[in-house]
Structures are given as C-alpha cells and as structure tokens.
Amino acid sequence: KGRIIAIANQKGGVGKTTTTLNLAYSLSELGKKVLLIDFDPQSNLTMCFGVDRPDELETTIYDLMMCIIDEKEMPDKSKYILSFNNLDLIPCSIELSAVEMSLVNVMSREVILKMLLENFKNDYDFIIIDCMPALGMLTVNALAACDSVLIPATAQYLSAKGLELLLQTIARVKKRINPNITIDGILVTMFSDRTKLTKEILNLMNDAYSEYIRIFESKIPVSIKVGEASYRYKSVIEYQPKSKVALAYQEFGKEYLSYGN
Amino acid sequence: KGRIIAIANQKGGVGKTTTTLNLAYSLSELGKKVLLIDFDPQSNLTMCFGVDRPDELETTIYDLMMCIIDEKEMPDKSKYILSFNNLDLIPCSIELSAVEMSLVNVMSREVILKMLLENFKNDYDFIIIDCMPALGMLTVNALAACDSVLIPATAQYLSAKGLELLLQTIARVKKRINPNITIDGILVTMFSDRTKLTKEILNLMNDAYSEYIRIFESKIPVSIKVGEASYRYKSVIEYQPKSKVALAYQEFGKEYLSYGN
Ligand SMILES: Nc1ncnc2c1ncn2[C@@H]1O[C@H](COP(=O)(O)OP(=O)(O)OP(=O)(O)O)[C@@H](O)[C@H]1O
Ligand SMILES: Nc1ncnc2c1ncn2[C@@H]1O[C@H](COP(=O)(O)OP(=O)(O)OP(=O)(O)O)[C@@H](O)[C@H]1O
Numbered sequence: 001k002g003r004i005i006a007i008a009n010q011k012g013g014v015g016k017t018t019t020t021l022n023l024a025y026s027l028s029e030l031g032k033k034v035l036l037i038d039f040d041p042q043s044n045l046t047m048c049f050g051v052d053r054p055d056e057l058e059t060t061i062y063d064l065m066m067c068i069i070d071e072k073e074m075p076d077k078s079k080y081i082l083s084f085n086n087l088d089l090i091p092c093s094i095e096l097s098a099v100e101m102s103l104v105n106v107m108s109r110e111v112i113l114k115m116l117l118e119n120f121k122n123d124y125d126f127i128i129i130d131c132m133p134a135l136g137m138l139t140v141n142a143l144a145a146c147d148s149v150l151i152p153a154t155a156q157y158l159s160a161k162g163l164e165l166l167l168q169t170i171a172r173v174k175k176r177i178n179p180n181i182t183i184d185g186i187l188v189t190m191f192s193d194r195t196k197l198t199k200e201i202l203n204l205m206n207d208a209y210s211e212y213i214r215i216f217e218s219k220i221p222v223s224i225k226v227g228e229a230s231y232r233y234k235s236v237i238e239y240q241p242k243s244k245v246a247l248a249y250q251e252f253g254k255e256y257l258s259y260g261n
Numbered sequence: 262k263g264r265i266i267a268i269a270n271q272k273g274g275v276g277k278t279t280t281t282l283n284l285a286y287s288l289s290e291l292g293k294k295v296l297l298i299d300f301d302p303q304s305n306l307t308m309c310f311g312v313d314r315p316d317e318l319e320t321t322i323y324d325l326m327m328c329i330i331d332e333k334e335m336p337d338k339s340k341y342i343l344s345f346n347n348l349d350l351i352p353c354s355i356e357l358s359a360v361e362m363s364l365v366n367v368m369s370r371e372v373i374l375k376m377l378l379e380n381f382k383n384d385y386d387f388i389i390i391d392c393m394p395a396l397g398m399l400t401v402n403a404l405a406a407c408d409s410v411l412i413p414a415t416a417q418y419l420s421a422k423g424l425e426l427l428l429q430t431i432a433r434v435k436k437r438i439n440p441n442i443t444i445d446g447i448l449v450t451m452f453s454d455r456t457k458l459t460k461e462i463l464n465l466m467n468d469a470y471s472e473y474i475r476i477f478e479s480k481i482p483v484s485i486k487v488g489e490a491s492y493r494y495k496s497v498i499e500y501q502p503k504s505k506v507a508l509a510y511q512e513f514g515k516e517y518l519s520y521g522n
C-alpha cells in the first residue's frame with residue numbers, strides 16, 4: 001500500500017506526463033487506487049485533467065510544500081485534490097518553480113515532498129509523481145520520496161545518451177538520501193519499429209543497461225491518438241480504448257504489476 | 262553583425278536543439294558566419310557536434326560564465342571553441358547547472374551571459390543560443406543577452422498551451438532587463454500535415470498569436486532522418502540534403518533572412 005513511483009527523465013518530451021496519466025489509468029482499471037502528483041511547474045498533467053488555467057487554482061502542490069516548509073497545518077484534502085474517472089490528482093502551477101529557490105536554505109530540503117506524501121500513503125495503492133525535464137531540487141525531492149523510479153525513454157540518440165546522467169543522479173540519491181530506491185525499469189515510448197535507427201538505438205540501450213535495469217517488454221507505439229486525447233483532457237485509454245497505443249499502455253499496466261509491484 | 266538569437270521554449274522535446282543546429286547550418290550555407298552556444302546542461306547540442314562525453318571537455322560555457330562572475334581573465338578562444346563544417350560552438354557540460362545556484366547571489370546575475378557574449382559579437386554574423394526546457398536563471402540569461410527569440414513549437418496541445426507562459430516571461434524580460442528584445446516568430450516543428458488535430462492546433466495558434474507574432478511559413482516536417490543525423494553527429498542538412506526536412510530547414514534559413522535578419 002502507498003507505493004510511490006517517480007516518473008523521471010531529464011530529457012524533454014519523452015512521454016513522462018503521457019505515461020504518468022496512462023499508467024495510472026491502466027492501474028485504476030485493474031482495481032488500484034491511484035493518486036497522481038503533478039510535480040512539474042509547467043503543469044502539463046494538471047492541464048490533461050481538464051484544468052485550463054492551473055495558475056488560477058487556489059491550492060496546489062506548491063502550497064502543500066510550503067506548509068511542510070513553514071510547519072503550517074495542511075488544508076483539507078477536499079480543498080485541493082481533483083478527481084477524474086477514479087484517479088485523484090494533486091495539481092500543480094507555475095508557482096512550484098519558486099519552491100526550488102525557497103528550498104536552497106531549508107533544513108532537509110531534499111525530503112520535503114517525502115514528508116508531504118506521508119499524509120497520503122495510507123489512502124492509495126500507488127502514488128505516481130510526474131517530474132519535470134531537469135535534475136534539480138524538485139526532481140531530487142521526487143527521487144528522495146519514491147520507492148522506485150520508472151524511466152520513460154524514446155529510442156532516439158539524444159534520449160539514450162541522457163540515461164547515463166539520470167542513472168548517476170539516481171545512484172547519488174540512493175547513496176546519500178534514499179537507500180531503498182530502486183529502478184522499476186525503462187519504458188520505451190513513441191516507438192516506431194519500422195525504422196532501422198530505432199532497432200539500433202534499442203540494441204544500444206539493451207547492451208548498455210539490460211543487464212542491471214529492466215527494459216519493459218511493452219513498448220508504447222507512436223500514435224496521433226495521444227495528442228488527440230490530451231486535447232480532449234483524456235488519457236488515450238479513455239479516448240480510444242481499442243487503439244494500439246491504448247492497448248500498449250494497458251499491457252504495460254499489467255506487466256508492471258506482474259513484477260510484484 | 263553579431264546578432265544574437267535565443268532558441269527558447271520551456272516545453273521539452275520541441276526541436277530546440279535540432280533547430281539551433283540546422284538553422285545555423287542553413288545560415289552558414291548562405292554565407293553567414295555563425296557561433297553556436299550550447300546553453301543546456303544536458304549538452305545535447307555539444308553531443309550533436311560529435312562530443313561523446315561533454316563532461317570531459319576542459320573548458321565549456323560554464324568556465325566562461327565563472328570567469329565573468331569572478332572577474333577573471335578568459336582563456337584563449339582556441340582553447341574551447343569547437344569547429345565543425347563552418348560552424349563554431351562554445352560547448353556545454355553538466356557543470357552549467359551549478360551556475361544556476363551560483364548566480365543566486367551574484368550582482369547583475371541576469372546579464373552574465375550578455376557580458377560574456379560581448380567578446381564574440383564582432384567575430385560572427387549570428388550567435389545562436391540553444392536553451393534548456395525551463396524558464397530559470399539560465400534561460401533568463403539567454404533572453405537578457407539576445408536581440409531576438411525564435412520559438413520552435415510542435416502542433417500539439419501541450420506545446421501550444423505552454424506558449425503563454427513563455428511569452429509572459431519574454432514580456433517580463435523586455436520590461437525589466439532587455440527592452441530591445443523582439444520575437445522573431447514561432448517555427449512549427451515535427452509537423453505532420455496529414456492529421457486533423459495538427460490543423461486544429463495550428464488554427465488555435467494562428468488565432469491566438471498570429472496577430473502579433475509571426476508564425477513562419479516554413480514548417481519543419483517530422484522525419485526519421487533527423488534522429489539518424491544526430492546519431493551520426495551531423496545536421497540533417499548535411500546528412501540528407503535532398504530530404505524534405507533538410508529542404509524545409511534550408512527554406513527556413515532563407516525565410517529567416519528575408520525578414521531583414
Ligand atoms: N506514444 C505517443 N505517440 C505520439 N505522441 C506522443 C506519444 N506520447 C506522447 N506524445 C506527445 O509527445 C509530446 C511529449 O509528450 P509528454 O508531454 O508526455 O512528454 P514529457 O516527457 O512529459 O515532456 P516534458 O519533458 O516537457 O515534461 C506531447 O505532445 C504528447 O502528446
Ligand atoms: N523534424 C523532426 N522529425 C523527427 N524527429 C525530430 C525532428 N526534430 C527533432 N526530432 C527529434 O525529437 C527529439 C527532440 O528534439 P530536440 O532534442 O531537438 O528537442 P529539444 O526541444 O531541444 O529538447 P529538450 O527540451 O530536451 O532540449 C530528438 O530525438 C530529435 O532527434
């Protein structure tokens with residue numbers, strides 16, 4: 001109960017937000033109670049939940065982080081948790097970028113999110129954190145708070161190269177802050193198996209990492225349905241349940257659970 | 262001479278690095294002398310120049326920024342400028358993320374890059390800065406230093422939504438730090454005109470912005486050639502000059518110059 005997963009990769013646009021939403025949806029279809037945390041000031045996950053102007057929300061993850069930092073009482077959960085189709089979300093807004101600066105001089109600054117999430121672990125099977133494309137203090141908070149990291153990555157040269165830096169950061173967090181952190185694995189997204197380059201990059205990734213990091217069997221194919229879904233504030237599983245990409249995310253949900261998660 | 266362009270968009274993976282490299286290549290084919298600045302600690306542009314391990318470079322933009330901050334003498338240009346096919350590059354490494362913290366208490370912290378680039382303006386027609394997917398102190402430095410901003414964007418819902426925040430940031434920089442900053446325009450990348458969604462998002466963008474921001478005629482099509490090119494450390498114009506995407510970037514270079522840039 002209350003297993004916390006960080007969806008992390010500092011490379012931009014590799015499907016972190018899309019994977020957060022669809023893995024959550026798939027797990028909830030399989031009977032799990034899931035809380036989503038939008039931990040990116042760009043608030044894409046919050047937008048995908050149908051919030052057109054995240055900056056106009058009264059209470060977001062920023063306010064909750066400040067409550068922990070200033071040792072103030074948290075507002076009532078009903079005041080800020082958004083619910084949609086069996087998924088709960090703690091939304092974000094651009095204010096969260098101010099936290100990175102505020103954290104500079106805060107005691108135990110890397111574990112503020114960890115302390116915050118203690119308040120929710122008993123209410124959910126899974127808490128999934130959508131991270132920003134950076135390895136700064138916010139992402140470190142997510143890595144410090146989580147039980148495990150799930151890494152979406154594309155079969156592109158720049159995405160594959162970026163994995164080294166991410167793994168180094170996770171190793172450092174493991175050493176200094178969160179000894180129990182594990183890596184669930186690498187999920188290949190936006191996969192188009194018809195190209196020779198993709199196969200080549202996949203082989204590179206397998207050679208470099210498969211010995212000590214799982215590379216999930218499920219590969220999420222590239223599909224315009226994903227963009228269409230976010231435009232309609234839906235996960236692609238809801239929007240086009242019979243599509244290849246929806247089925248892939250559902251398969252991935254099952255695969256994820258099959259490893260005893 | 263010495264016109265400085267910031268390639269900026271806080272959304273991840275919208276083609277900032279790809280556009281930096283290929284616009285530069287196109288301009289150099291048209292006879293312009295171009296200096297590239299890799300201003301993203303993830304150092305993707307530096308990798309595209311063939312540097313397998315940016316962190317092993319002796320001198321990068323990080324060291325130069327620290328020279329300005331500590332008022333030390335800059336090393337000789339030949340020590341750090343990388344050259345490749347008529348393009349010059351000041352490379353980056355992960356160290357640059359340390360600068361964001363160091364800048365917190367530095368006098369005139371938003372104009373450190375501006376001061377640094379004074380040393381190069383006379384040697385080049387264009388200086389093009391590749392920014393990271395964030396609107397923190399590094400990107401603010403790029404916006405403070407540039408004459409104009411070029412915004413790559415995809416015709417996707419999340420990418421289009423993110424433009425508001427970027428434009429607000431540019432407006433704030435214009436008001437407080439760089440009154441002469443202009444926006445060259447929005448370049449639509451990874452464009453696939455066969456989908457209804459793309460047309461819809463393009464119309465949204467046109468309605469929202471075309472009245473006061475140019476949306477370039479040239480649209481960069483999605484193509485696997487781009488990934489193949491970066492894997493071979495080349496711009497796509499070099500790698501596959503006859504491909505649609507290469508021709509589009511060449512067209513874009515001409516279009517860019519046609520507006521008197
Ligand atoms: N399987 C897919 N097929 C096609 N498009 C996709 C797929 N997955 C995601 N996308 C689209 O690609 C873009 C990037 O995806 P997403 O925003 O989920 O990545 P991200 O890693 O969260 O990006 P950021 O680094 O900016 O947070 C979005 O416009 C999304 O709709
Ligand atoms: N026109 C295109 N067609 C297909 N793939 C492309 C195209 N342009 C860029 N790409 C690929 O998409 C990925 C993202 O592009 P790129 O790295 O240039 O974006 P970015 O905005 O610089 O990302 P980041 O926010 O991480 O800095 C890369 O793997 C790149 O090779």
Ligand SMILES: [Mg+2]
Binds near residue numbers: 016017018040130
């Ligand atoms: Mg995201």
Ligand SMILES: [Mg+2]
Binds near residue numbers: 278279301305392
């Ligand atoms: Mg980039």
